[in-house]
Amino acid sequence: MRNYVISILKALxxxxxxxxxxxxxxxxxxxxxxxxxxxxxxxxxxxxxxxxLIGGFYIGRxxxxxxxxxxxxIGVLYYSIHISAVIAMEGVQPExxxxxxxxxxxxxxxxxxxxxxx
Numbered sequence: 001m002r003n004y005v006i007s008i009l010k011a012l013x014x015x016x017x018x019x020x021x022x023x024x025x026x027x028x029x030x031x032x033x034x035x036x037x038x039x040x041x042x043x044x045x046x047x048x049x050x051x052x053l054i055g056g057f058y059i060g061r062x063x064x065x066x067x068x069x070x071x072x073x074i075g076v077l078y079y080s081i082h083i084s085a086v087i088a089m090e091g092v093q094p095e096x097x098x099x100x101x102x103x104x105x106x107x108x109x110x111x112x113x114x115x116x117x118x
Contacts, residue, residue, distance in 0.1 A: 007062040015055035022047040049110040056114025071115020075108035
C-alpha cells in the first residue's frame, strides 16, 4: 500500500514540475513575443495535457498492471488539486463550470493515455 501512495505522489510531483516549467516558458513567451490570448490558452491546455500524459506514463511504468486505470487516477488527482487551488483563490464561479469540465476530461483522458502507452 505504501508503495502505491509513494508512486502516486511521485507521478503527481513530476506532473506539477512539468506544468510549472512549461507555464514559466509560456509566461516568458507572453512577455517577449506578446502572443495573443487564444495562443496562450492553447499553450496552457497543452501544458495540462502533456503533464497528465507524462504523469500517467510514469505511474503506468511503476505499477505494470492496469496501467490505464492508474493513469486515470493521476489525471483525476491532478485536476482535483488544480481545481481546489483555483476555488480557494477565486471562489466558485458558475460561468467556468463547462470549461472546467472539459479540462477535467482532458486531464483524465491524457493521464489514461499515458498509462496505456507505458
